[in-house]
Amino acid sequence: MTHRLKKEDKYNYIEAGEGTPIIVLHGLMGGLSNFDSVIDFFSTIGYKVIVPELPIYTMSLIKTNVKSFANYLHDFIEYKGFDKVVLLGNSLGGHIGLYHTKLFPEKVKALIITGSSGLYESAMGSGYTKRSDYEVIKKKAQEVFYDPEVATKEIVDDVYETVNDRNKLVKTLAIAKSAIRHNMAKDLPKMQTPTCIIWGKNDNVTPPEVAEEFDALLPDSELFWIDKCGHAAMMEHPNKFNDIMENWLTKRGF
Template identity: 45%
Template sequence: MDLLIKERNGFEYVDEGTGDVLLLLHGLFGALSNWQDVVEEFQNDYRVIIPLLPIYDMPLTKAGVPGLVNFVEDFLAELGLTEPATVLGNSLGGHVALVYTLRNPGRVARLVLTGSSGLFEDSMGGSFPKRGNYAYVQEKVAYTFYDPAVATKELVDEVFNVTNSNAKCLRIIAIARSAQRHNLSKELGKIKAPTLLVWGLNDTITPPLVAHEFHRLIPHSELRFLDHCCHAPMMERPKEFNGLLRQFLQQPTEQAISR
């Protein structure tokens, strides 16, 4: 299925299905399509919402994790969503989800993190993409996945086009530096929402050790690893990811908290 992108007062987003809200947040080089398999799996049972984060065009002075959290809050206010939602975040989206949860504990029923930043990350394999070098960008995009074949030409072209824009690169760098500065280790203990951590066992950007640290610091969390999987489990192992997510969503909140 092709995702239908809606627009409302400057916000672009996907909004499919009805029921309890699943709010999905993509990463630094991510896109709405990163969550396509999740949308297909859950749209019949939940209202699945994905805002397009303004990573490449937000004001440079606001380009950072706090600015993105402000954007998410404004987006949800625009849609009139006040009921508690399940918030899912991949990579930088996980970082945004964490700060949103800390700011708005009453509006997060459950939290799901996969390859999240917030403690440590090795962005794009330790360096930012070089402008005009397609082979370099191709190599670094492939570094995000256990199976390099997942880094399709379409995906590589998208990142290559982004990195060829000075304005977009400046924002990417500002946001990445903000994420690296914004370490949440001292705040994670405040999170009360039941939390599912789904990690690629072969993640090279936020390695398994990072997942174990999140698990140690977030009180009501459970950790699941997927083998032969790197930084985007919902893309590389969608069936397994969706199975873990559905199992987590079906747990009574009290049971999830007691785990």
């Protein structure tokens, strides 16, 4: 199903369904469509699913950092008038969700992270020295997934366009540095928000030991694995991902 992008005030976002709000946070190179299966499924079972476009490439360079994006998310939640939300984030989106939860714990009833940055950032923003070589970029895009076929031409083209846009590349590198600065190892043990960690067993970007470290550091977390799965579980195994998330939310009373 294709979803219409709403444009209101300074926000662009997809919204579907009615009920408990789930705000979905995309990654650095991830489009809103990466979460189509999440939107389609949860919007029909009692949740309002909202996917905002994060201002990754539109913030001023000085504000291109994890903390600014977390504050932007807070402003969006206030704009929408939500009391408490469930946050779901992939990759950089997970990191933004975690940082937002650190700053505004009273606004977050539950957190779901998958392939999240925040502890291990060596893969972010690296390896673009041969960015003009389409085949190199294609290989990097395929490495995100266990099954390289998931990296469609559209996905590869988007990544290629991003890394060959000088403004976007500068912002990408700024975000990579910010992610390292905003490492959350010391913050996580103080965060009491219930957290569901869903991870691909074959994630090359944020390897499985990162998920184990998140689980060890967070006081109230549960870790779930998806086999034969890379960095974007909600794309590669959408049904399994949705089942795990739904069961966890139901068990926790969300």
